Amino acid sequence: MDDARLIVDAETVVAERPRDHKAELRLWLRLLTCATLVEDEIRSRLRSEFDVTLPRFDLMAQLHKAPDGLTLSQLSGRMMVSNGNLTALVERLVEAGQLERRVSETDRRVVNVVLTAQGERDFAAMASRHEGWIADFFGELSDAESEDLMRLLGKLKASARAAITGPREGR
Amino acid sequence: MDDARLIVDAETVVAERPRDHKAELRLWLRLLTCATLVEDEIRSRLRSEFDVTLPRFDLMAQLHKAPDGLTLSQLSGRMMVSNGNLTALVERLVEAGQLERRVSETDRRVVNVVLTAQGERDFAAMASRHEGWIADFFGELSDAESEDLMRLLGKLKASARAAITGPREGR
């Protein structure tokens, strides 16, 4: 067809060829495999050692980082999870005695959630084990490799965010 | 305290200190963020553009790669998903006219699943868009960076697998 414009320079050629993106696809699949591999194993260990689900662990981790408690909306924002989801999740942890709900006195719409002493203790035990597991999973990477990976993932994160948020042409 | 044993060499110090593994934890969190970011966006686009869920897309992708069809067990193995899960998933795609079940004639326990012509058409359209999205998400990475990332993730995959399968002491 119009091969005339093809030979400009290497970059342009790459950009204009309707090339297949199998390499990116493989990269994505590998990234997903790694994440799933690690996540599923953590899930399974949390379950067998502590009889806790990953979402509950995540929720407790958020509250641990915020000793003064958080509202449901703050939690759903930080956990990237829907508000309705949280209502049920919190409910179960309250039943288990690890969380406490406190309806705000200044604004009766908001519910503050805090770890109980029991919840704090339970979480400490889990977090310590959890950190060790992660160290094991990443154990074969040298410090330099970890740094490289950290940097590349940082770049990917920025790239993906741009691709997701960006394409609002004309603003 | 007992600083006496501290000065041996850098490696020993690192190895013996009951050091915290916050760096690995941050790395894991970043990896998870990237995977979740991309996966959620794919999920959302598949839903809004094609009214299809990610699990259904994955299932169709597996069948597309195996034009002669697969059994439920083969599918559950490749998708890393439970057998029971698949039964329901397949059921819905059959209702949608994209899949066909065929009870094997040689072994009446096994069910073979194949894409219908409609399913094949639907999948082709989705797969093409999907590939473009991935290319966009990874767009800011140079070819060299993509290769590095591929290699490092390969190493991580091996490391994690070893940590997961390995620690059966004494065999």
Add this chain to the structure above:
DNA sequence: CGGATTCATTTTAAGCTTAAAACAATTGGC
């Protein structure tokens, strides 16, 4: 003051996910 709007949470409906139990068909050993 009072109606409209906004905001935080809960409820609902639909779907994904798993582990474990149940079922059904086949195969192996006698």
Add this chain to the structure above:
DNA sequence: GCCAATTGTTTTAAGCTTAAAATGAATCCG
């Protein structure tokens, strides 16, 4: 041929997840 073990699938129970509708409370503004 028959019984036991194995294998492939389905069912069940429990939990996670979301989007959308519903509720209830606070705030805005005329």
